[in-house]
Amino acid sequence: MTNAHDMLFRTLADPTRRAIFERLCREGEQTVGALTAQSGVSQPAVSKHLGLLRQAGLVRDRHEGRQTHYSAQLAALAPLTDWTNQMNAFWQSRFDDLENLLKRMDQ
Amino acid sequence: MTNAHDMLFRTLADPTRRAIFERLCREGEQTVGALTAQSGVSQPAVSKHLGLLRQAGLVRDRHEGRQTHYSAQLAALAPLTDWTNQMNAFWQSRFDDLENLLKRMDQ
DNA sequence: GGGATCGATAACTCTTTGGCTATTGATCGA
């Protein structure tokens, strides 16, 4: 029962990794070195996080000489928005049912 | 640097736990027994998940005799929506900057 | 060509976490 939301939620659950993604959203394309500089963890750790973010579709990489530039792929957040909307829809739907019930009781 | 989104993302990252929350959104208030029946894991596991969901503010509990009824607290999802909107805002803001730059270059 | 830099990978450690069984406390019903 593991659906597509899984990787998305799990990937964003780690604070270090989410901070990297947030920074890419804020400041646009960044090299691994630049991201490492302010991440508080080692370069290999950052590379691993970027790998997971890429697997989740949240970032793209672009190679230029020996540097790798990463950028946020905002569209990948859509399933998250959809999921939230769906939860709200479920809630609303049950509320409507209750409303209908009350209306019928009113008659 | 651990902000409030942390617990929310982390809590929703586990598929079993998220399924429980989704069910509460879909079907409204449920007892622990009912939730356990279709969760695929043991009752103590479900109780633990419910404890974490409650800590994250995602569910409420209501005691009635020896049963405990849980219900979804949809408002707790707000920070998630906010976060997504903020990421989009960052993105949009950078896009606007680019647009301004291009406009200035055009002059 | 040879040293330096950049980023990915390998190999390892340690902590966290999700699961289990067993048990307890509380309430219900006969």
Next chain:
DNA sequence: TCGATCAATAGCCAAAGAGTTATCGATCCC
């Protein structure tokens, strides 16, 4: 009152995951 049921807790175990250092391949520059 006594057995049964409900949910929470305790205690344990195995797997996952985030971090580290060491290293490698590739590119750059002198």
